[in-house]
Amino acid sequence: MSQMQAVFLPGNKQVEVRSVAVPEVGPDDVLVEMHASCICRSDLSLYYGSAVVGGGAATGGFVCGHEPAGTVVAVGEAVTEFNTGDRVAVYLAIGCGVCEHCRRGDMHLCPKWKCLGFTTDGGNAEYLKVPAQNLLKVPASMSPIAAAISTDAFGTLFSACRKVGVNGLSRIGIWGLGPMGSSGVLAARALGGQVVALDPIAERRAFAASLGADLVLDPLDPQAGDKIQEFSGGHGLTGAIDCSGNTAAHNMALDALAPLGRMAFVGENAETTIHPSNQLIRKQVTVFGSWYFGINEYQDILRTIEGHGIDLERLATHTFKLEEAETAFRMFDERQTEKAVFVR
Structure with missing residues (x-):
């Protein structure tokens, strides 16, 4: 050896x-x-x-x-x-x-x-x-592949969902449905939130729906913003998570947030352009970065995975x-x- x-x-x-x-x-x-x-x-x-x-x-x-x-x-x-x-x-x-x-x-x-x-x-x-x-x-029932994914992919999005404050009253938007965004769908649903999941790739949207997303949308659809408003009963989203790092997604998510909403930036991007007056200040929105998770969160991560059969x-x-x-x-x-x- x-x-x-x-x-x-x-x-x-x-x-x-x-x-x-x-x-x-x-x-x-x-x-x-x-x-x-x-x-x-x-x-x-x-x-x-x-x-x-x-x-x-x-x-x-x-x-x-x-x-x-x-x-x-x-x-x-x-x-x-x-x-x-x-x-x-x-x-x-x-x-x-x-x-x-x-x-x-x-x-x-x-x-x-x-x-x-x-x-x-x-x-x-x-x-x-x-x-x-x-x-x-990790428990004996968890496969090595699941154990590996439980860390950066699922763990990061579990932590982001908790920071956003996901609970049974939440209406959450998740932009970007790669492994991170898909993990976010699983975590947000397990924490009790209703989820709208957005990605321009049809296969990713279909997969998010199979994971339990309540609504899947193509963000390039001109009616997507109206459909989010309908999904939220006209009130806007209580929370948003961007996994895409895309400036258009940042703006779409901020526009969709309700007053006092919370948004986590997870997707990497060196720079972006948003509109603070209308998107943040007037709505008193909280925007923050969310990267990885505290090691003290891992037991809750495991309990969520096991308790919800994820x-x-x-x-x-x-x-x-x-x-x-x-x-x-x-x-x-x-x-x-x-x-x-x-x-x-």
């Missing part, structure tokens, strides 16, 4: 599967044998060579992959809460452990944080070494072996897949 296969993204659409040493665990570390590791849209920033996390530090020098799940195969001498054989997902943010954000469970907000797959080695490999505190125990494997449209990484990233980049997962 001295060598393993691992995937690197050096940029310019290059994908390299290299043989590297299996990492040795330190006192506080664990070694996880990977069984599933997802490709995320943010990985394409590494694929192209313009990482959205880490800036110049993230140049493809690390094993990629920030949505991993597997089985613990070795533990450091100081590790007491995990054992070999434990089935786990992995939290992507490694924090300093002592700042106010880490102590609150928000390691992804730590000023010294490292991100799996971007600024430290990630999960697109046969094995992954991480601090034991980053492990997320089948996260439905979101995985394609699976690949590590040696197929070049094909996997090319197909993902060309949108021939939705959620793509490396499996062993």
